[in-house]
Amino acid sequence: xxxxxxxxxxxxxxxxxxxxxxxxxxxxxxxxxxxxxxxxxxxxxxxxxxxxxxxxxxxxxxxxxxxxxxxxxxxxxxxxxxxxxxxxxxxxxxxxxxxxxxxxxxxxxxxxxxxxxxxxxxxxxxxxxxxxxxxxxxxxxxxxxxxxxxxxxxxxxxxxxxxxxxxxxxxxxxxxxxxxxxxxxxxxxxxxxxxxxxxxxxxxxxxxxxxxxxxxxxxxxxxxxxxxxxxxxxxxxxxxxxxxxxxxxxxxxxxxxxxxxxxxxxxxxxxxxxxxxxxxxxxxxxxxxxxxxxxxxxxxxxxxxxxxxxxxxxxxxxxxxxxxxxxxxxxxxxxxxxxxxxxxxxxxxxxxxxxxxxxxxxxxxxxxxxxxxxxxxxxxxxxxxxxxxxxxxxxxxxxxxxxxxxxxxxxxxxxxxxxxxxxxxxxxxxxxxxxxxxxxxxxxxxxxxxxxxxxxxxxxxxxxxxxxxxxxxxxxxxxxxxxxxxxxxxxxxxxxxxxxxxxxxxxxxxxxxxxxxxxxxxxxxxxxxxxxxxxxxxxxxxxxxxxxxxxxxxxxxxxxxxxxxxxxxxxxxxxxxxxxxxxxxxxxxxxxxxxxxxxxxxxxxxxxxxxxxxxxxxxxxxxxxxxxxxxxxxxxxxxxxxxxxxxxxxxxxxxxxxxxxxxxxx
Amino acid sequence: xxxxxxxxxxxxxxxxxxxxxxxxxxxxxxxxxxxxxxxxxxxxxxxxxxxxxxxxxxxxxxxxxxxxxxxxxxxxxxxxxxxxxxxxxxxxxxxxxxxxxxxxxxxxxxxxxxxxxxxxxxxxxxxxxxxxxxxxxxxxxxxxxxxxxxxxxxxxxxxxxxxxxxxxxxxxxxxxxxxxxxxxxxxxxxxxxxxxxxxxxxxxxxxxxxxxxxxxxxxxxxxxxxxxxxxxxxxxxxxxxxxxxxxxxxxxxxxxxxxxxxxxxxxxxxxxxxxxxxxxxxxxxxxxxxxxxxxxxxxxxxxxxxxxxxxxxxxxxxxxxxxxxx
Numbered sequence: 001x002x003x004x005x006x007x008x009x010x011x012x013x014x015x016x017x018x019x020x021x022x023x024x025x026x027x028x029x030x031x032x033x034x035x036x037x038x039x040x041x042x043x044x045x046x047x048x049x050x051x052x053x054x055x056x057x058x059x060x061x062x063x064x065x066x067x068x069x070x071x072x073x074x075x076x077x078x079x080x081x082x083x084x085x086x087x088x089x090x091x092x093x094x095x096x097x098x099x100x101x102x103x104x105x106x107x108x109x110x111x112x113x114x115x116x117x118x119x120x121x122x123x124x125x126x127x128x129x130x131x132x133x134x135x136x137x138x139x140x141x142x143x144x145x146x147x148x149x150x151x152x153x154x155x156x157x158x159x160x161x162x163x164x165x166x167x168x169x170x171x172x173x174x175x176x177x178x179x180x181x182x183x184x185x186x187x188x189x190x191x192x193x194x195x196x197x198x199x200x201x202x203x204x205x206x207x208x209x210x211x212x213x214x215x216x217x218x219x220x221x222x223x224x225x226x227x228x229x230x231x232x233x234x235x236x237x238x239x240x241x242x243x244x245x246x247x248x249x250x251x252x253x254x255x256x257x258x259x260x261x262x263x264x265x266x267x268x269x270x271x272x273x274x275x276x277x278x279x280x281x282x283x284x285x286x287x288x289x290x291x292x293x294x295x296x297x298x299x300x301x302x303x304x305x306x307x308x309x310x311x312x313x314x315x316x317x318x319x320x321x322x323x324x325x326x327x328x329x330x331x332x333x334x335x336x337x338x339x340x341x342x343x344x345x346x347x348x349x350x351x352x353x354x355x356x357x358x359x360x361x362x363x364x365x366x367x368x369x370x371x372x373x374x375x376x377x378x379x380x381x382x383x384x385x386x387x388x389x390x391x392x393x394x395x396x397x398x399x400x401x402x403x404x405x406x407x408x409x410x411x412x413x414x415x416x417x418x419x420x421x422x423x424x425x426x427x428x429x430x431x432x433x434x435x436x437x438x439x440x441x442x443x444x445x446x447x448x449x450x451x452x453x454x455x456x457x458x459x460x461x462x463x464x465x466x467x468x469x470x471x472x473x474x475x476x477x478x479x480x481x482x483x484x485x486x487x488x489x490x491x492x493x494x495x496x497x498x499x500x501x502x503x504x505x506x507x508x509x510x511x512x513x514x515x516x517x518x519x520x521x522x523x524x525x526x527x528x529x530x531x532x533x534x535x536x537x538x539x540x541x542x543x544x545x546x547x548x549x550x551x552x553x554x555x556x557x558x559x560x561x562x563x564x565x566x567x568x569x570x571x572x573x574x575x576x577x578x579x580x581x582x583x584x585x586x587x588x589x590x591x592x593x594x595x596x597x598x599x600x601x602x603x604x605x606x607x608x609x610x611x612x613x614x615x616x617x618x619x620x621x622x623x624x625x626x627x628x629x630x631x632x633x634x635x636x637x638x639x640x641x642x643x644x645x646x647x648x649x650x651x652x653x654x655x656x657x658x659x660x661x662x663x664x665x666x
Numbered sequence: 667x668x669x670x671x672x673x674x675x676x677x678x679x680x681x682x683x684x685x686x687x688x689x690x691x692x693x694x695x696x697x698x699x700x701x702x703x704x705x706x707x708x709x710x711x712x713x714x715x716x717x718x719x720x721x722x723x724x725x726x727x728x729x730x731x732x733x734x735x736x737x738x739x740x741x742x743x744x745x746x747x748x749x750x751x752x753x754x755x756x757x758x759x760x761x762x763x764x765x766x767x768x769x770x771x772x773x774x775x776x777x778x779x780x781x782x783x784x785x786x787x788x789x790x791x792x793x794x795x796x797x798x799x800x801x802x803x804x805x806x807x808x809x810x811x812x813x814x815x816x817x818x819x820x821x822x823x824x825x826x827x828x829x830x831x832x833x834x835x836x837x838x839x840x841x842x843x844x845x846x847x848x849x850x851x852x853x854x855x856x857x858x859x860x861x862x863x864x865x866x867x868x869x870x871x872x873x874x875x876x877x878x879x880x881x882x883x884x885x886x887x888x889x890x891x892x893x894x895x896x897x898x899x900x901x902x903x904x905x906x907x908x909x910x911x912x913x914x915x916x917x918x919x920x921x922x923x924x925x926x927x928x929x930x931x932x933x934x935x936x937x938x939x940x941x942x943x944x945x946x947x948x949x950x951x952x953x954x955x956x957x958x959x960x961x962x963x964x965x966x967x968x969x970x971x972x973x974x975x976x977x978x979x980x981x982x983x984x985x986x987x988x989x990x991x992x
Binding site: 597618619644652 | 733734735736737738740742765766767896897898899900901904906907929976977979980981982
């Protein structure tokens with residue numbers, strides 16, 4: 001730096017958040033004594049308008065050229081103060097924050113020690129701020145389109161919102177129809193709306209929306225680029241049916257030689273389908289698909305004299321020659337709405353899910369009570385001997401949730417209420433049924449939930465507090481062995497049907513999405529948001545947002561709310577047409593770079609590549625950073641053997657004096 | 667080893683238009699000493715040798731060559747460099763390829779299966795060098811000292827270099843031309859030669875290394891001889907910031923050696939050059955082999971075997987173990 005450093009140091013009280021534990025006056029006095037410090041002040045709330053004005057006035061009146069703010073975490077207010085510097089005509093990156101709240105006042109009790117630590121943190125920030133370099137954020141154009149992965153209710157809602165706002169949406173769904181899990185549900189709690197009735201209009205809307213390009217039965221294969229400029233490659237899997245000709249009449253499915261042979265995924269395996277199928281009657285697009293693993297013609301090369309579907313199809317839509325198709329496009333933002341899997345009840349062998357046909361999961365129960373389900377809405381179960389209408393029915397809560405033995409510590413948030421709803425639906429259909437719910441705690445936290453829970457209990461559903469230890473068979477009855485923990489009574493209750501209220505789990509194929517988009521997972525293995533409170537729909541990667549259960553278990557209203565949030569966030573770069581690229585990115589010292597490419601392999605954002613340069617007549621490779629992709633994480637710097645790549649503002653020569661100052665070395 | 671065959675191959679290689687020179691070994695100027703030898707034309711190959719004293723790793727020269735500025739309007743010499751490699755040397759070449767220290771098209775590798783090398787210090791203890799010329803040869807499993815007097819058979823165990831005793835890869839892992847028949851590895855099991863020191867307690871180990879590192883005179887021979895220490899600007903030399911102080915004392919010496927060892931973790935091919943050239947006799951091989959052993963055991967990775975491998979220090983798997991991290 002050519003000009004002499006003139007520092008301003010501002011110590012924030014943060015009300016009493018800091019001031020109660022740190023003697024801000026003493027820290028101010030100390031800061032004043034540090035080299036190059038022209039002004040040092042303290043104020044109740046530095047982030048407030050008058051607080052910021054103090055800084056701006058000093059910059060203008062005292063000619064400050066560096067600013068230290070000792071307050072909260074830079075994640076909180078760094079942007080605030082950078083803006084203040086900029087407004088006063090100073091480069092916004094001439095700011096260093098000393099975190100004397102999260103790293104000091106909030107974690108210490110002893111005032112004297114906390115004050116001493118605040119002084120050290122301030123001294124360290126002062127040591128560093130003098131060495132900061134001016135940086136300029138850049139702006140690049142943003143592609144006015146969005147990619148949404150997953151067309152369950154979250155993906156559908158986000159697509160509709162972005163499409164309605166006037167931007168192009170590519171909605172990619174890996175299964176043959178949109179609708180996701182919500183399409184499988186019968187009624188929805190707590191209002192008992194028919195799930196299909198409220199969902200299907202939206203499914204039809206996404207298919208017909210002029211701004212939405214629906215890519216069903218497709219998978220995202222590759223994503224590169226950065227916020228505003230993602231390049232996307234999608235594989236449209238061959239349906240072996242020409243969708244432009246298929247009318248959805250269903251003649252083919254009836255004709256299929258193996259019709260009704262295979263478990264239908266949509267019916268949770270309870271209904272059957274053939275090799276050519278429509279997953280469910282309201283499927284969108286209403287086009288048939290041939291399952292290449294089941295079709296005789298595709299697996300064996302022949303199907304009788306000629307495939308029956310081909311014979312049956314009037315418009316001639318069957319096309320066994322069809323191949324996967326790759327489509328590529330550019331988008332400015334991505335929403336991940338990949339949803340969830342239900343917990344695999346086989347992982348709790350004590351409940352005999354794989355052993356007894358009348359132990360079923362909650363999702364199977366949804367299909368069983370659904371009028372469009374395999375039994376047409378009649379509750380019929382196989383007790384091992386015959387099909388019966390169950391009269392004694394048990395629900396077991398928290399199967400695969402709040403259970404460290406299966407690695408799921410979290411609450412799945414929907415099971416208490418779907419159990420209450422299903423209990424109600426059973427009572428509705430089998431009025432003389434005796435229904436018991438075994439629970440650990442009932443969590444009825446949402447709008448109208450507690451009222452619904454009360455209503456269900458008034459209907460005669462018995463809630464027993466206890467976590468069953470075992471289910472076994474006696475005669476043609478299932479016995480649930482449990483201790484009623486409120487009365488300390490061991491029970492062995494008899495039932496015709498046991499419904500396991502299985503929890504929600506991250507999708508088994510999430511790994512693919514994580515690798516594709518370089519996302520993070522929280523400890524519960526769901527996709528991680530950028531901040532649990534303040535950035536719940538963002539990810540650590542700019543321009544990539546989360547919606548729905550891929551981020552954590554949610555009910556439908558929460559999912560829709562998050563989808564709308566994600567849509568609104570994704571719309572920001574789209575509507576602005578530009579994105580700013582942070583200037584605190586890695587920089588390469590080309591003179592010392594040996595071009596080994598370690599940083600290229602290490603970079604989690606694929607932001608670095610090797611390029612050839614002319615070094616005194618020799619063409620050599622050196623690393624180069626794509627500043628738009630770089631997040632300034634510093635991984636490259638840690639991996640570089642010759643320290644030739646360093647994040648700007650966090651260069652060795654900037655942070656080593658900071659560390660030295662912390663250690664009291666001048 | 668049929669030296670005539672080696673010289674014939676070498677002559678063919680250096681005669682090629684696209685080859686600048688071949689790096690090999692020749693007799694030194696004193697006693698039985700052996701020196702590196704740059705052969706520029708076919709006439710020079712007669713001096714080329716391969717004997718049990720050709721222990722030095724010539725791969726070091728690949729990155730040691732200074733790239734002088736090319737005057738404007740001129741092209742840099744893009745001819746290939748040919749070099750003779752033993753098993754361990756070839757691993758250094760493979761690792762250099764992994765980290766793009768050299769490009770495959772820049773080199774011609776002549777592979778020599780290695781029956782084991784002599785530790786010259788051990789040899790000199792028993793058979794001190796004189797100004798009389800002498801040479802060493804392989805004699806079955808043992809060695810033969812051929813001088814002016816009667817030939818002397820030296821049992822293998824007496825003078826075999828430690829790195830050769832522990833060697834798992836005596837045959838070149840990559841070569842364009844191989845001279846000689848493959849040999850069987852001598853090492854019985856996966857032995858890193860560190861069991862003895864590992865068995866000591868922490869305090870004892872500390873005392874041991876304190877004694878060793880205190881001997882260091884910071885001549886940087888280890889760094890210069892290492893085929894994989896070739897950064898344009900080594901951070902251990904840097905003045906801004908000074909990571910390791912110039913002061914020659916236990917603390918700074920330790921920082922120097924540990925930083926070097928860690929920079930070599932998952933890269934060191936155990937060629938033993940660092941220890942061989944150390945004038946203070948610091949057992950640097952133990953340090954590097956310990957880290958190589960950890961990398962092998964924890965991550966199932968051995969550097970310098972596959973020139974296409976992902977660089978170890980730059981690759982990551984979600985299930986990477988970290989039990990050894992304190």
